[in-house]
Amino acid sequence: MFQQYKKLWIALIALIIISPLGTLTQGTAFGEWGADELKEVLGFVPQGFEKMSDLWSHVPLPDYSVPGLPDSFMGTAGGYILSAVVGVGLILIVIAIFSRFVKE
Amino acid sequence: MHIPDGYLSPLTAVPLMAVMVPVWGVAVKKVRETVKKKDVPLLAVGAAFSFTIMMFNIPIPGGSSAHAVGAVLLAILLGPWAATIGVSVALLIQALVFGDGGILAFGANCFNMAFIMPFAGYFVYKLIRGNSEILSGRAIFAAALAGYVGITLAALCAGIEFGTQYSLFKAADGTPLYFPYPLKTAVITMVGAHLTLAGPLDAVATALGVWFVGSSYPTLLPRDARLITNS
Numbered sequence: 425m426f427q428q429y430k431k432l433w434i435a436l437i438a439l440i441i442i443s444p445l446g447t448l449t450q451g452t453a454f455g456e457w458g459a460d461e462l463k464e465v466l467g468f469v470p471q472g473f474e475k476m477s478d479l480w481s482h483v484p485l486p487d488y489s490v491p492g493l494p495d496s497f498m499g500t501a502g503g504y505i506l507s508a509v510v511g512v513g514l515i516l517i518v519i520a521i522f523s524r525f526v527k528e
Numbered sequence: 529m530h531i532p533d534g535y536l537s538p539l540t541a542v543p544l545m546a547v548m549v550p551v552w553g554v555a556v557k558k559v560r561e562t563v564k565k566k567d568v569p570l571l572a573v574g575a576a577f578s579f580t581i582m583m584f585n586i587p588i589p590g591g592s593s594a595h596a597v598g599a600v601l602l603a604i605l606l607g608p609w610a611a612t613i614g615v616s617v618a619l620l621i622q623a624l625v626f627g628d629g630g631i632l633a634f635g636a637n638c639f640n641m642a643f644i645m646p647f648a649g650y651f652v653y654k655l656i657r658g659n660s661e662i663l664s665g666r667a668i669f670a671a672a673l674a675g676y677v678g679i680t681l682a683a684l685c686a687g688i689e690f691g692t693q694y695s696l697f698k699a700a701d702g703t704p705l706y707f708p709y710p711l712k713t714a715v716i717t718m719v720g721a722h723l724t725l726a727g728p729l730d731a732v733a734t735a736l737g738v739w740f741v742g743s744s745y746p747t748l749l750p751r752d753a754r755l756i757t758n759s
Contacts, residue, residue: 429569443580445584446585449589451585453529455707456531456718457532458532470704472534472697472706473534474535476630477533478533480623483627488628504583511579511580511622514625516572516576518570518621523568526560527751
């Protein structure tokens with residue numbers, strides 16, 4: 425899988441290494457606030473939101489961070505890179521499974 | 529624009545999921561017919577690229593953030609149906625492993641970023657590129673514009689989806705049940721952030737990506753047509 429488009433994989437690895445640039449902005453994207461942010465801004469948490477927001481609580485790497493790493497830039501950056509590696513690895517596995525259904 | 533769970537009523541989230549089921553079905557069928565085994569690594573690296581590019585958050589004035597998606601790049605390289613598969617896989621991993629985007633909202637997020645975005649962008653790309661060569665100025669411009677239009681339309685869809693919740697679903701005490709701001713605010717903010725910042729970023733990523741793939745692997749993208757003819 426990796427020999428064929430070597431330059432593309434190298435470019436992807438380079439992107440992963442510089443991905444901590446994406447952590448420099450602190451703001452939450454519009455419409456992606458958590459319950460605590462809503463409470464702070466609105467003064468209340470919408471009732472439907474409160475019921476549904478925890479639908480999936482088994483997230484192992486919340487917000488691309490690794491639980492237990494220090495809250496410093498290095499900790500955040502390391503967690504971010506590790507998250508990218510895990511995410512890319514899982515994507516490759518899913519696409520590899522999918523490719524079994526693709527013709528020769 | 530990964531809508532978390534809790535901002536869409538099930539009455540909005542479930543129908544959007546239902547829309548995506550046949551879209552995924554057709555996408556799998558089209559990709560099975562047209563993408564050859566040897567092209568699968570390109571789909572894999574494309575999906576991985578989309579995942580990674582979405583991690584590059586950029587600040588939006590007013591304290592929020594946004595990012596590029598890369599769905600139009602996949603559409604140009606592999607066709608829009610393959611882009612639907614690739615971006616959906618990236619969104620699935622983001623939702624399950626990183627809590628980025630909801631589970632019930634997965635259909636809505638795929639509708640915006642894995643369906644509307646690659647198809648709209650692909651249409652713009654074909655329209656502007658015409659018969660020009662893949663690495664010509666016109667074709668690179670077409671790629672940039674396609675990324676720009678694609679991501680902005682995706683953001684518009686997201687804004688409409690959660691913005692409409694405000695007036696549609698209220699609690700007994702009159703407070704909004706789900707998304708807490710009116711449609712106008714949602715659409716203006718989402719479209720504004722993507723027209724001005726995330727759109728140009730996706731335009732650059734799409735154009736650079738096409739240029740990089742086209743110049744690194746000249747045989748991959750024929751002069752007059754893309755790799756896979758599946759439209």
